[in-house]
Amino acid sequence: MKLLAPNAILGGLINGVVGVCALVGAVWTPFDPLKINFSARLQPPGPVYWLGTDEFGRDVLSRLMAAAATSVWISLLTVMAAISAGTVVGLLTGYLRGWTDRILMAFNDALLAFPGILLALGLLAVMGASKYGIILALGLAYTPSVARVVRGTVLSLREKEYVDASRVMGNAEIYTMARHILPNCIAPLAVLATSMFGWALLAESALSFLGLGVPSPAPTWGNMLAESRSFIGQAVWLGIFPGLCISLTLLGINLLGDVVRDKLDPRMQGI
Amino acid sequence: MAMNDLLRIEGLKLAVARTGLEVVKDVSFSVAPGEIVGIVGESGSGKTLVARSIMALEPPAIRRIAGSIRFQGKDIARLSPRELRHLRGAHIGMVFQEPMTSLNPSMLIGRQLDEGLALHSHLNAKGRRTLILDMLRRVGIKDPERALEGYPHQFSGGTCQRIMLAAVMLLLPDLLIADEPTTGLDAVVQRDVLELMVELTRGHGTAVLMISHDLSMLARYADRIIVMCKGEIVEQGVTQDLLQSPRHPYTQKLLAAMPRRLPKRGLSPSVQPMVEVSDLVVDYHGRKSLFRKESGKRVLHGVSLAIKPREVVALVGGSGSGKTTLGRTIAGLLDPAGGEIRFAGQPVRRGSEGWTNYRLNCQMVFQDPYSSLDPRMTVAGLVREALRVVPEMNYREKMDRVREILRDVGLDETFAGRYPHELSGGQRQRVAIARALVRRPAFVIADEPVSALDVTVRAQVLDLIADLQQRHGFSCLFISHNLGVVEQVADRVIVMRDGLIVEEGDRDRIFDQPQDPYTVKLLSAVPVLEATANGGVRLRWRHNHISRGHVATP
Numbered sequence: 001m002k003l004l005a006p007n008a009i010l011g012g013l014i015n016g017v018v019g020v021c022a023l024v025g026a027v028w029t030p031f032d033p034l035k036i037n038f039s040a041r042l043q044p045p046g047p048v049y050w051l052g053t054d055e056f057g058r059d060v061l062s063r064l065m066a067a068a069a070t071s072v073w074i075s076l077l078t079v080m081a082a083i084s085a086g087t088v089v090g091l092l093t094g095y096l097r098g099w100t101d102r103i104l105m106a107f108n109d110a111l112l113a114f115p116g117i118l119l120a121l122g123l124l125a126v127m128g129a130s131k132y133g134i135i136l137a138l139g140l141a142y143t144p145s146v147a148r149v150v151r152g153t154v155l156s157l158r159e160k161e162y163v164d165a166s167r168v169m170g171n172a173e174i175y176t177m178a179r180h181i182l183p184n185c186i187a188p189l190a191v192l193a194t195s196m197f198g199w200a201l202l203a204e205s206a207l208s209f210l211g212l213g214v215p216s217p218a219p220t221w222g223n224m225l226a227e228s229r230s231f232i233g234q235a236v237w238l239g240i241f242p243g244l245c246i247s248l249t250l251l252g253i254n255l256l257g258d259v260v261r262d263k264l265d266p267r268m269q270g271i
Numbered sequence: 272m273a274m275n276d277l278l279r280i281e282g283l284k285l286a287v288a289r290t291g292l293e294v295v296k297d298v299s300f301s302v303a304p305g306e307i308v309g310i311v312g313e314s315g316s317g318k319t320l321v322a323r324s325i326m327a328l329e330p331p332a333i334r335r336i337a338g339s340i341r342f343q344g345k346d347i348a349r350l351s352p353r354e355l356r357h358l359r360g361a362h363i364g365m366v367f368q369e370p371m372t373s374l375n376p377s378m379l380i381g382r383q384l385d386e387g388l389a390l391h392s393h394l395n396a397k398g399r400r401t402l403i404l405d406m407l408r409r410v411g412i413k414d415p416e417r418a419l420e421g422y423p424h425q426f427s428g429g430t431c432q433r434i435m436l437a438a439v440m441l442l443l444p445d446l447l448i449a450d451e452p453t454t455g456l457d458a459v460v461q462r463d464v465l466e467l468m469v470e471l472t473r474g475h476g477t478a479v480l481m482i483s484h485d486l487s488m489l490a491r492y493a494d495r496i497i498v499m500c501k502g503e504i505v506e507q508g509v510t511q512d513l514l515q516s517p518r519h520p521y522t523q524k525l526l527a528a529m530p531r532r533l534p535k536r537g538l539s540p541s542v543q544p545m546v547e548v549s550d551l552v553v554d555y556h557g558r559k560s561l562f563r564k565e566s567g568k569r570v571l572h573g574v575s576l577a578i579k580p581r582e583v584v585a586l587v588g589g590s591g592s593g594k595t596t597l598g599r600t601i602a603g604l605l606d607p608a609g610g611e612i613r614f615a616g617q618p619v620r621r622g623s624e625g626w627t628n629y630r631l632n633c634q635m636v637f638q639d640p641y642s643s644l645d646p647r648m649t650v651a652g653l654v655r656e657a658l659r660v661v662p663e664m665n666y667r668e669k670m671d672r673v674r675e676i677l678r679d680v681g682l683d684e685t686f687a688g689r690y691p692h693e694l695s696g697g698q699r700q701r702v703a704i705a706r707a708l709v710r711r712p713a714f715v716i717a718d719e720p721v722s723a724l725d726v727t728v729r730a731q732v733l734d735l736i737a738d739l740q741q742r743h744g745f746s747c748l749f750i751s752h753n754l755g756v757v758e759q760v761a762d763r764v765i766v767m768r769d770g771l772i773v774e775e776g777d778r779d780r781i782f783d784q785p786q787d788p789y790t791v792k793l794l795s796a797v798p799v800l801e802a803t804a805n806g807g808v809r810l811r812w813r814h815n816h817i818s819r820g821h822v823a824t825p
Contacts, residue, residue, distance in 0.1 A: 161643035165706070168602055170630040170660045179656075183647045 005262075011255030018249050022072040025065030033058060033066040034217050042235045052237045054227070060241055063219040068245070070220050074134055075200040079193050081139030086146020087182075087189070093147070094154025095177055105151070108144045116141035117203055124212045131214050134207060138200055149192050153185045187264035194257040198250050205246050221245050276301040276341075277446055277478050278325065283338035285320050285329065285502075294333065295320050296502045302446065307469065307479045309493030309510075311486050311525065313725040317502040318482050322448050325480070326359055343445070361391040364439035364477075366468075368451040370431035374423040381419030384438050391442050402441060410437045410467055428590075429460035433467065440471050447472055450482045457589035457752045458796040465492060484726055486525050487755070487798050490514055490810055498522050515807040523806050528730035530755040531800045533737075535779060536762060543616065544577035545746050546601070546633075546714055551575070551610035553593075553600050570596045572770045573610065578714070583740060583747045585761035585778075587754055587793065593770040598718045598750045602635045614714070631661070634707040638719035640699035644691040650677070651687035654706045661710060676709045677702075679742075680735060697728035701735065708739060718750045733759055754797045758782055766790045 030050075037057035045052045051060040089108065093101040111119070120137035127133045157163065158181065166176040207213040208222025216223055221242040228238035278301060285295035295317040302308050312318040323329050325340055327347055340347040342358065350358065359365075367373040375383060381403070388399045407415035410433040423431055432452065439447060449468065453461035469492050472479050483489050489496055490510055497507040498521065506519040517523045553571040570593045578584050588594045599605045601612060603621060611618050614632070617625040634657075637643035644653055651673055658669045677686060680701040691699055700720060707715055720736065721729040737760055740747060751757050757764060757778075764781040766774040766789065774787040785791045791813075798810040 161637040161639055162645045164599075164604055165635065165637060165643055165703075166645075166656075167604060168630075168633075168635045169657050170627070171656075180645050184645070 005259065007255040008259040011252045011259065014248055014252030015256060018068060018072070018245075018252065021065050022068040025062075025067075026069035026073075029059075029062035029065045031059035031062045033062040033219055042231065044235070045237055051241050052235065054224075054235070054238055055231060060224075060237065063224060064221070064241060064245055067219040067221050067224060067242070070131070070214055070218065071201055071204055074131060074204050074214075075197050077135045078138040078142065078200040078204070079196050081135060082142035082146050082196065083189060083193055085139065086143045087150050087185070089143065089147040090150025090185075091154055091177055091182065094151040095158060095173070095181065101151075104147075108147050111140075112144040112148070114141070116199075117206060120203065120207060121210070121212060124207065129207075129212045129215050134204055134213060138203055141203075142196055142200070146189070146192060146196075149188050150185055153188055154181055157181050157184050190264055191257065191261045194253060194260050198253040198257070201249060201253070202246070275304070277304045277306075277343060278302040278480070279341045280321070280325070281339050281341075283321065283324065283340065284336045285317070285324060285333050286336050288332055288334040293336075294502050295324075298338070298499075298502075298504055300497055300504065300507060302478050302480055304445065305473075305476045305478055306495065307472070307481060307493045309481045309483065309489030309496045310499055311483060311489050311496060312499035313484055313727065315501070316499040318499050319450055321499075322365075322450050322480060322482050325446075325448060326363055326365060327355055357391075360387050360444070361442050362444055363446045363448065364442060364444035366432070366435055366439055366447065366449040366452045368454055370428055370435050370455070371423065373435055374431055376423050378422075379419065380421050380423065380426075380434055384419070384434070384441060387438060387442050403437075406437045406441050407434070409471065410434070410440075411463075412437075427460075429456050429464060432456065432464050436464070436468055436471065440475070440477070443475050444477055447477050447479045448482070449479060451484070452481070453488070454483070454485075458754060459589055459792050461488075462796045486726070487529060487810065491798070491812065498525065513807075515803045515809055516805045517807050524727055526806070526808050528727045529800055529808065530730070530733065530753075530759040532758050532778075532782070538579065538582055538762060542579055545580045545582075545615060546578040546748075547611075547613040548577070548597075548601060549575045549611050549613070551597065551600060551612070552608045553596055553605060554608045569608075570770050571600070571607075574767075574770070574772055575610075576765055576772070576775070578746045578748060580713070580746055581740075581744050583749055583760055583762045585757040585764045586748060586750045586767060587752065587757055587764060588767035589752060589793075591769070592767040594750050594752075594767050595718055596770075597767070598635075598716050598748060601748065602633060602716050603630065631710060632713040634710060634712040634715050636700075636703050636707045636715065636717040636720045639723050640696050640703055641691075641723070643703050644699055646691055648690070649687065650682070650689050650691075650694075650702050653691075653702060654709050657706050657709050672709060673705075676705045679708070679739060680705045695728075696724055697732060700724060700732055704732075704736065704739070708743060708745075711743060712745055714746050714748075716748045716750070719752070720749075721756060722751065722753060729756070736760065754782075754793055758797070766793065 035058065040049070040053050040057040042055055043049050043053040049059050049061070051064065053059055054063070089104055093104045116138070119141045120134070123137040123140070124133050163176060163180055166180050171179070204213060205220065205222035205225070208220040209226045211223070211226065213222050214220050224242040225239060228235070228242070231238055280301070281299045283295060283298040284293060286293045298321055300308070310318045310321065320329060320333060324335060325342070325347070329335065335348070342363065384403045385399055388394065388402065392399070394402065403419070404415045407418055412418045412430070412433065418434070426434065452468065453464050456464065465488070468479070481489060481493055493510055495507065496510050496513050498505050498513070498519065500521045506513065506517065506522045513522065514526065517526055550573045551571055552569065552573055555568045555570055574597055576584070586594045586597065596605065600607050606621065613619065614625060614629045619625045619629040648656070654673045654676060655669055658664060658672065664672070674684070674687070682698065682701055682705070686698070691702070694702065704720070717736070721732050724732060733756060749757065749760055761778045764776065764778050765772055766781070766787065768789050774781065774785065774790045781790060782794065785794055795813050798812055801809040801811065803809055
């Protein structure tokens with residue numbers, strides 16, 4: 001086993017900190033992230049409020065931690081939803097071919113032609129902003145790219161002789177698909193899932209920023225950033241810290257994504 | 272060695288740059304002008320690296336650490352990039368293994384042929400064109416004017432290799448390096464291309480360095496043979512001497528691995544056939560997509576055959592003869608458009624009554640051991656999977672059976688937990704055979720089971736198949752393009768061409784008195800072996816005329 005690359009360590013470290021904050025933030029925060037305290041409005045970072053307070057006197061650090069829990073949870077569920085739906089579609093179209101393939105893929109391509117965020121905007125405008133609305137909308141928006149990747153992999157895998165070998169053994173098609181094709185799709189899926197987690201996080205922040213995310217007063221990094229705009233002159237920390245959270249988390253995910261790609265891409269193996 | 276050697280390599284050592292691992296150790300040999308020298312070796316013997324270093328084209332990860340390569344007295348290592356470029360093409364030509372990938376798919380044949388000529392000669396466009404057309408005619412292209420306007424994909428592999436040869440020979444090089452020039456081609460085409468290569472180079476006095484894993488092919492054309500093993504030259508000598516009295520054990524092993532005819536087995540003549548195929552017709556449907564529109568194509572035009580219990584029937588033919596399609600159809604992987612397959616007297620078709628029984632009794636061994644095993648399963652898992660649909664066995668019985676069959680194919684306990692990528696090609700094919708046989712099938716279809724393997728490994732796997740067939744007594748349909756292999760294993764031989772059976776008969780009859788001209792042609796590519804007293808062989812070729820095959824234009 002060779003030493004981990006520096007970007008693996010850095011990416012792991014950043015994601016580790018964010019992950020711990022999210023986990024802790026889900027059950028405990030230094031202050032109540034929703035508690036309004038007018039006597040401590042717009043306090044700059046200091047010994048009591050480490051990252052300062054906002055216009056209602058709420059602790060920014062507590063809010064960031066609570067927001068991390070929400071954002072990470074939403075992004076995770078989104079990725080899981082997109083991966084499961086996309087895998088099913090990709091497997092079916094790639095393995096069965098024919099009319100199933102043509103119809104599902106035409107629909108898929110139409111979805112793919114839509115910018116993901118626009119699709120989510122439209123859906124959320126209809127359904128109203130909520131946590132599960134975001135997951136549904138973003139999950140749907142990301143499903144086509146998963147389906148594409150899985151279908152492409154399946155198309156190359158089904159020509160492999162071990163798939164023929166499985167059929168000659170008398171295995172049912174569904175068994176062949178589950179036992180021989182699906183496990184061999186995992187590498188490209190893992191690579192896609194990592195980068196998709198980053199997209200989901202960013203999209204969720206963007207939607208919250210636009211007011212279509214998790215409704216206030218529940219904190220998310222996006223809506224904290226949006227609310228900070230009015231106070232950018234008096235309390236710059238209100239904008240800096242959520243922005244930093246978003247950027248650093250994405251950086252960490254992208255670094256880790258590269259590592260996953262290097263590890264799992266068959267072309268990189270043996271080097 | 273005389274001073275007028277064309278090429279002289281002395282003490283050549285090549286190593287992997289990063290690790291310092293020596294992959295070519297102290298190789299010395301020379302090539303005289305006009306001589307044909309063959310280098311034989313198995314994969315990993317370093318033969319290709321040696322050939323590439325002659326043109327200073329070693330892969331970037333490989334470094335030369337010692338030795339000299341002199342071409343026409345000049346040290347290759349001292350040449351400037353400019354002088355090297357002048358040497359490549361004009362003085363040293365190279366023909367690669369894969370004609371389909373060594374020609375640029377996006378360039379017209381005419382332009383590709385013109386490229387080298389424009390670079391290395393001072394002729395004008397018209398003069399070059401005359402030369403090119405003349406050369407294409409000489410390599411046997413029927414309508415050279417039209418060929419110039421074609422793209423590589425419009426030609427067959429054999430024709431592409433002829434064009435490649437024409438491109439190289441146009442420049443009249445002093446040395447032609449041919450690295451496995453015909454490995455991807457079927458036996459008949461292979462012979463045509465080689466004869467052409469020898470004829471052309473003889474005419475110009477070009478020396479040839481021919482690299483191959485196929486000793487019998489080299490033996491036919493080379494004046495001298497160099498045997499390489501694990502980066503070293505173990506033996507070199509004049510072809511006849513080397514073959515008839517090999518000194519090094521490895522050479523003896525290579526010679527012993529050449530397939531040879533075994534004594535005829537006694538099979539009871541009048542039993543009911545186990546598998547009967549009658550008038551089988553298979554069509555490939557045209558596929559419609561955005562980029563391609565293919566029309567449907569009939570690949571089998573009514574094929575009938577019968578295989579008796581315990582019998583090994585070989586199915587031979589060139590590429591495109593439909594032999595693989597026939598095998599896959601009998602295995603139930605393709606649905607026939609017409610005709611019938613009967614197993615033990617009962618017609619079988621997907622979903623029919625006898626289907627499950629047939630499915631349990633008919634197994635297949637595939638060609639490519641690198642793609643026929645699921646990379647995510649262990650050896651034991653792969654073999655046990657074949658028992659999954661056998662209902663009357665419990666887990667313990669299945670594991671016992673797996674262990675037993677793995678022992679049978681020569682893999683001990685330690686292999687059970689390994690993954691395919693941890694195995695060599697030969698070991699993988701053993702696993703594939705174990706998987707096919709673990710159910711004790713009555714009928715096994717083997718589609719080119721040894722053609723992806725090295726010569727010595729091939730011999731071992733063939734022995735294994737023969738041995739298992741003796742012990743388990745299954746019938747076998749053995750599909751191959753290599754008649755040498757077939758001669759060793761088959762009881763009966765069926766020759767196919769263009770989706771039809773052209774000849775069928777007892778092995779000895781087919782090999783000794785072939786009737787059909789196509790069979791004669793196939794046979795002319797394999798030698799008859801006679802053992803000599805001192806562990807060598809004498810080769811005799813059935814037909815030694817140089818013939819020009821028919822070559823299509825696009």
